Amino acid sequence: MIARVIKAMLAVWEREMHEYISNLHVNAMRLAVEPLLFIFIFGMGLGKRVVIGDVNYLYFLAPGILFMVAVNNSYMTISMRLMIARDWDKTLITALSAPIKPFEIVLGYVFAGVTQALAACAIFIVLMNYFLGIPFGSVSLIVLLIIATAAFFSSLGVAISMVLDNPHHLMVVTSLVVMPMSFFCGIFIPVTDLPNWVQPVIEAIPLTVAVQAARAIALSTGNPYLWQNLAYIIAFTIAVFLIGLHLFKKKVIT
């Protein structure tokens, strides 16, 4: 029973990974080029003039960009692929005529999103650490945060691709919701620099929680709430996953 669920989920995952890898030349943009651009422009250009607390801005920025990488390599790929599978080539229907449940399909997509994010983040960490000597502290703890965050954003990708019927709408949601999230959730500037009234809202977003927790690990500033932070992100992930699954069933099964 469990074996079948895992096998089915992995079949979906493998197909998605196959597609991802066969488009690696395109995905590499998001994988490596985009975060490096941010590092060069903000970290090494503008950042030379900025000090946050007593921390070098590049050291402050890198853990943030790391999570931007995680978001872009989970949310973007998964929402686009699922929108295509649901609305354009309709392969979700084909998949559902095989012995597989909606839960397993969604899980396969989310797992693929997490894998893609982990791969991209690993490349980023290695490049940053090797060439710029940027510290990341305990990488295994950061990996846990990346997994949780990527699972959250993959699930969000599932939910959004089930609601929207049009790739243009997806672009709008992405540039109005997801992109700003990566600008405001403490990636470029500390949340404490934001106006007072938005701070509680921003701090409630799982991405902010992840970025701040990861930064604390990277800069070794200590964080007594690490496990609570992780649990918080996971709770949100489960909620969004269930919403995505519900929408999936509603949309695909007529």
Place this chain on the structure above:
Amino acid sequence: MIEVENLVKKFGDATAVDGISFKVRKGEIFGFLGPNGAGKTTTINILVGLSLPSSGIAKIAGLDVTKHPIGIRKRLGIAAQAAYFDHHLSIKDNLFYHGLLYGLPRKELKKRVDTALQWSKLEKYRNKKFHQLSGGMQRRLVVARAMLSDPEILLLDEPTTGLDPQTRRQVWEFIKNLKEAGKTVLLTTHYMEEADLLCDRIAIIDHGRIIASGTPNELKKMLDKNIVIDITLNPEVAGDHIKRDLDIISGVNYVRMESNRIKIGVVDDAIVEQVLKSLIIRTKISEINIIRPTLDDVFLHLTGREIR
């Protein structure tokens, strides 16, 4: 193998399937014959679990389709009417990843993908994308994919629509072979001759209802009383007396005569014989045509309109 009872499917106000019941026995080819919008695809979608019935019961191999979709889909191969393939993957990869969903072991699966490509005569195109194939090639691939898991039951939704005559005949051969291999087949079609040729039993469906069902012969027998003998006489011997002689034979429905051409409607083959005998004695016949009812006529008779 397939039991459907009082199945209803509504989309909002529209009723796509309006209380149909039928049974498909193990090892038979059952045909769903009906015009566009009759509810054929909707019924198949319910059997697959892609659509939930508004009411009624559908069972496959004794399992309720709404309760055991996984157990059922393991036994099903589906060739959908609208072919859905991943446009970013080659057709070979499409087949492979579809087979993987059935939990087939990789080695075995690779072999089956090769066989499926051979069968559909698409080996040369294995690395092409689905949309790069012609319509007929796509249909063949869809049927090939349905076979991939070697299922007991096949649901073929218009497997030959859009195929050229030669390929259509190949698919017919193939479906006949499925039957010989002991598979159960439910197929839908608009083509009377296809249903006639392939199916053990047929249900004629229109506006979401089954309006007649039975073997092709049983259905045609419904119109047995409508055998038409179309005779052209040698002009020298044509005359009204012939019409009069025929009119008095019991079992002759009507006689229509236009110069030397006579159309005689009779009720069965015995009367055909009697009519011909009586004509041969009295006249010289230059041409005889005996027109028996086709399934097209059955459809026309039942619905008052042509199927297309």
